[in-house]
Amino acid sequence: MPLEHTPTTAAPASAAPVATHPLAVAPVTGPPSSVDGFVREFLNNLNYEQGVALSSSSPNDRYLALAYTVRDYLMARWLEDQRRQREVQAKGVCYLSAEYLLGRQLDNNLLAARLTDIATEAMAACGIDIDDLRQLEVEPGLGNGGLGRLAACFIDSLATMSVPSTGYGLRYEYGIFRQTFVDGEQIEQPDAWLTLGSPWEFPHPEAAQTIGFGGYTEKYDDEGVARSRWVPGWTVQAVPYNYMVPGYHNGRVNTLRLWSAVASSAFDLRIFNAGDYAEAVRAQTFAENISKVLYPEDSTPQGKELRLQQQYFFVAASIHDFLEHSLSPDFDLANLPDRVIFQLNDTHPVIAVPELMRVLVDEKGMKWDAAWAITQQCFAYTCHTLLPEALEMWSVDLLGRLLPRHLEIIYRINDEFLAAVRERFGDDEMRIRNMSIIADFPERSVRMAFLATVAGAKVNGVAELHSQLLREKVLPDFDEFYPGKFTNVTNGVTPRRFVRLANPGLASLITEALGAGWTVDLERLRGLEAFAEDPEFRAKFAEVKAANKRRLSDVLRTRDGFEVSDGHMLDVMVKRLHEYKRQMLKVLHIVTLYEGIASGRVAAADVQPRTFIFGAKAAPGYVMAKRIIHLINAVGSVVNADPRVEGRLQVLFPPNYNVTLAERVIPAADLSEQISLAGKEASGTGNMKFALSGALTIGTDDGANVEIRQLVGDDNFFLFGMTEPEVEALWAKGYKPSDFYQADEGLRRAIDLIASGAFSGGDRSTFEPIVSNLLYDDRFMVLADYASYIAAQARVDAAYADQDAWTRSSILNVARSGFFSSDRSIRDYIDRIWHTPPVL
Numbered sequence: 102m103p104l105e106h107t108p109t110t111a112a113p114a115s116a117a118p119v120a121t122h123p124l125a126v127a128p129v130t131g132p133p134s135s136v137d138g139f140v141r142e143f144l145n146n147l148n149y150e151q152g153v154a155l156s157s158s159s160p161n162d163r164y165l166a167l168a169y170t171v172r173d174y175l176m177a178r179w180l181e182d183q184r185r186q187r188e189v190q191a192k193g194v195c196y197l198s199a200e201y202l203l204g205r206q207l208d209n210n211l212l213a214a215r216l217t218d219i220a221t222e223a224m225a226a227c228g229i230d231i232d233d234l235r236q237l238e239v240e241p242g243l244g245n246g247g248l249g250r251l252a253a254c255f256i257d258s259l260a261t262m263s264v265p266s267t268g269y270g271l272r273y274e275y276g277i278f279r280q281t282f283v284d285g286e287q288i289e290q291p292d293a294w295l296t297l298g299s300p301w302e303f304p305h306p307e308a309a310q311t312i313g314f315g316g317y318t319e320k321y322d323d324e325g326v327a328r329s330r331w332v333p334g335w336t337v338q339a340v341p342y343n344y345m346v347p348g349y350h351n352g353r354v355n356t357l358r359l360w361s362a363v364a365s366s367a368f369d370l371r372i373f374n375a376g377d378y379a380e381a382v383r384a385q386t387f388a389e390n391i392s393k394v395l396y397p398e399d400s401t402p403q404g405k406e407l408r409l410q411q412q413y414f415f416v417a418a419s420i421h422d423f424l425e426h427s428l429s430p431d432f433d434l435a436n437l438p439d440r441v442i443f444q445l446n447d448t449h450p451v452i453a454v455p456e457l458m459r460v461l462v463d464e465k466g467m468k469w470d471a472a473w474a475i476t477q478q479c480f481a482y483t484c485h486t487l488l489p490e491a492l493e494m495w496s497v498d499l500l501g502r503l504l505p506r507h508l509e510i511i512y513r514i515n516d517e518f519l520a521a522v523r524e525r526f527g528d529d530e531m532r533i534r535n536m537s538i539i540a541d542f543p544e545r546s547v548r549m550a551f552l553a554t555v556a557g558a559k560v561n562g563v564a565e566l567h568s569q570l571l572r573e574k575v576l577p578d579f580d581e582f583y584p585g586k587f588t589n590v591t592n593g594v595t596p597r598r599f600v601r602l603a604n605p606g607l608a609s610l611i612t613e614a615l616g617a618g619w620t621v622d623l624e625r626l627r628g629l630e631a632f633a634e635d636p637e638f639r640a641k642f643a644e645v646k647a648a649n650k651r652r653l654s655d656v657l658r659t660r661d662g663f664e665v666s667d668g669h670m671l672d673v674m675v676k677r678l679h680e681y682k683r684q685m686l687k688v689l690h691i692v693t694l695y696e697g698i699a700s701g702r703v704a705a706a707d708v709q710p711r712t713f714i715f716g717a718k719a720a721p722g723y724v725m726a727k728r729i730i731h732l733i734n735a736v737g738s739v740v741n742a743d744p745r746v747e748g749r750l751q752v753l754f755p756p757n758y759n760v761t762l763a764e765r766v767i768p769a770a771d772l773s774e775q776i777s778l779a780g781k782e783a784s785g786t787g788n789m790k791f792a793l794s795g796a797l798t799i800g801t802d803d804g805a806n807v808e809i810r811q812l813v814g815d816d817n818f819f820l821f822g823m824t825e826p827e828v829e830a831l832w833a834k835g836y837k838p839s840d841f842y843q844a845d846e847g848l849r850r851a852i853d854l855i856a857s858g859a860f861s862g863g864d865r866s867t868f869e870p871i872v873s874n875l876l877y878d879d880r881f882m883v884l885a886d887y888a889s890y891i892a893a894q895a896r897v898d899a900a901y902a903d904q905d906a907w908t909r910s911s912i913l914n915v916a917r918s919g920f921f922s923s924d925r926s927i928r929d930y931i932d933r934i935w936h937t938p939p940v941l
């Protein structure tokens with residue numbers, strides 16, 4: 102095909118004023134949707150953006166040109182939607198999140214724009230296998246885990262449902278670290294995701310915001326009115342990078358705007374000119390550090406000054422951006438609640454509350470009470486945890502140094518709030534202390550969750566059980582004080598990425614059975630219930646699962662050199678490593694099975710062949726989590742190499758679990774491990790991805806597991822473990838893990854084997870801290886749930902022996918999990934919190 106060089110006509114270089122040129126007023130229409138059109142656009146991009154000919158282009162050139170081409174197709178709609186969002190003046194959502202765990206963009210954007218087939222053919226016409234280009238994309242890992250992935254699912258649903266909205270966040274230069282293993286231990290490598298170019302982003306340095314820090318506040322007289330103002334000590338420029346967020350097949354393209362920190366040039370040039378180059382660079386580095394790295398923490402507080410800088414930096418930039426660019430110049434700010442709701446994704450963006458107050462009162466001259474009434478309608482807060490140690494607190498000392506005016510505002514909010522509490526409940530000092538936004542111990546600090554609760558129009562938990570515990574256990578005084586403020590919105594996941602893209606075989610089978618339409622109306626999956634009784638459909642469904650396993654096997658072979666054995670049950674636990682999630686319970690199960698074989702008490706031939714797959718990153722400073730990773734790898738090395746096992750148990754731990762790996766592992770899974778201690782997992786979303794892929798869950802009554810089990814039915818779910826009230830009762834009674842160790846022979850054998858050094862070359866010290874933690878501390882009651890877990894796993898084995906019945910259960914899991922679409926979550930947010938109807 103002679104397509105080497107087919108540039109389109111260049112736009113005439115013209116000095117005419119932009120608005121009078123005919124091309125300038127014509128709407129952007131986008132390239133034609135044909136293979137030839139796509140090829141032309143692709144070659145143009147290769148030539149004019151990458152500056153190479155097809156024959157001399159590198160794979161990365163081709164990937165970038167392909168990405169640019171997809172962008173070109175979306176561009177007309179994006180520009181149109183931005184124009185309309187300004188023009189229609191409808192109420193919209195500003196989703197404020199410190200994390201967006203996006204995953205790869207190419208396939209998602211091809212799917213949304215209906216370009217998958219055209220692009221595949223176009224690449225083939227150029228002699229390129231599009232799969233080779235897919236592999237080159239580096240996923241932007243701008244999040245730690247579930248919370249960041251939720252934000253990514255939500256912006257996808259918002260676009261698909263045509264809700265006016267913008268996602269705001271941080272453009273970290275280094276996202277979540279890349280995990281490698283050396284001798285089984287986690288080593289963190291920097292995630293330099295921008296190195297080979299980032300074709301999906303549009304920088305807008307001209308729209309930068311200036312963000313202040315430090316300095317002091319002063320009072321002044323404004324024509325008889327006493328006012329305060331903030332005089333920052335230094336400033337940083339926030340440069341927005343825009344990303345397209347295309348809706349699925351609806352022509353809608355929303356925006357994700359991520360902020361990058363750049364040094365304000367004025368002052369370092371002065372230093373530079375004075376000859377102190379090192380100091381000039383230091384100042385620049387200091388400023389630009391703000392968006393340098395994602396904090397690799399997952400639900401633990403991180404009292405780092407830089408983190409507070411990051412939080413303020415992105416929310417201040419976002420609020421100013423919204424006020425400047427989305428409202429007309431004559432807009433009456435008294436009506437702000439009619440135009441925007443700022444959704445706070447956990448406490449990370451809560452410093453936005455005093456920032457909006459500061460803007461309204463100090464900059465716009467509004468009266469405090471009026472500003473506060475507006476602010477309380479413009480924010481809503483999503484809580485993501487139940488772990489008390491994960492509730493963010495900022496020391497008054499740090500906050501006062503970094504954001505002195507904001508601290509004053511927080512104090513005043515607190516004073517007025519506590520006065521109202523006194524009015525209602527009298528001088529109940531205990532209650533006052535418990536409800537104060539300012540904590541006195543262990544140091545004077547600001548409780549960000551309390552601030553968000555006081556300021557938010559609504560506060561929501563992320564699963565029914567979580568919302569209930571939030572009201573009853575975490576914030577009971579607030580629930581009493583603010584009737585109706587607390588609500589629930591159960592999390593969801595986008596069926597576009599996690600079914601259509603990750604599981605194309607299943608997607609085709611569903612469409613074959615139910616017709617199209619389910620991708621945006623996931624409750625239609627109910628229609629599959631009837632097919633569960635059809636042997637022919639079951640056979641096809643089982644073949645899809647088998648094909649997904651073969652695909653995973655190929656991925657793990659190329660990626661990690663692993664060989665996945667045929668005919669094994671795939672038993673999968675993938676999620677961040679945290680003690681409350683109880684990867685240790687899974688390890689004890691594996692060690693129990695292995696010990697049975699190794700001791701000769703159980704014949705290998707009698708063991709159900711299973712491949713255990715783990716995926717988990719540990720926060721770099723979380724020592725116990727890293728030890729557990731080491732133990733999993735150590736157990737894997739021994740079990741996989743022991744000939745007595747006869748290959749019937751296999752433990753695989755591919756490093757660097759991320760969205761791309763999740764998309765391959767989850768569709769292949771038979772069994773989904775959701776085994777947190779009841780009352781600790783807020784919701785989980787991995788559990789939903791598995792159920793929608795037809796994996797059966799073995800799980801506790803925790804988070805959204807509760808709702809999954811209610812929907813799929815007890816026959817199609819392996820429940821075990823204590824309930825949350827039982828957990829509480831055991832704590833109250835006095836939990837002694839060693840009692841469980843003494844009483845259960847299987848448990849004793851498993852723990853003793855680990856303690857013996859069997860997985861550490863005879864060295865008993867390596868895993869001693871894990872063993873003693875289990876025996877003498879065991880905060881997450883692993884030992885108390887062990888027996889129940891082992892019994893449930895025996896039920897799993899028995900159920901798996903009847904493959905046809907298992908497949909039927911698997912189909913029913915898919916059929917009954919439509920509720921877990923993030924489209925449903927967004928509908929609930931609209932109905933219960935936002936009141937932002939779609940704008941079609």
Ligand SMILES: *Cc1c(COP(=O)(O)O)cnc(C)c1O
Nearest residue numbers: 246247676759760763785786787
């Ligand atoms: C869905 C997802 C998570 C969240 O998993 P949970 O099991 O809910 O903790 C974390 N990381 C990645 C990459 C995911 O895709």
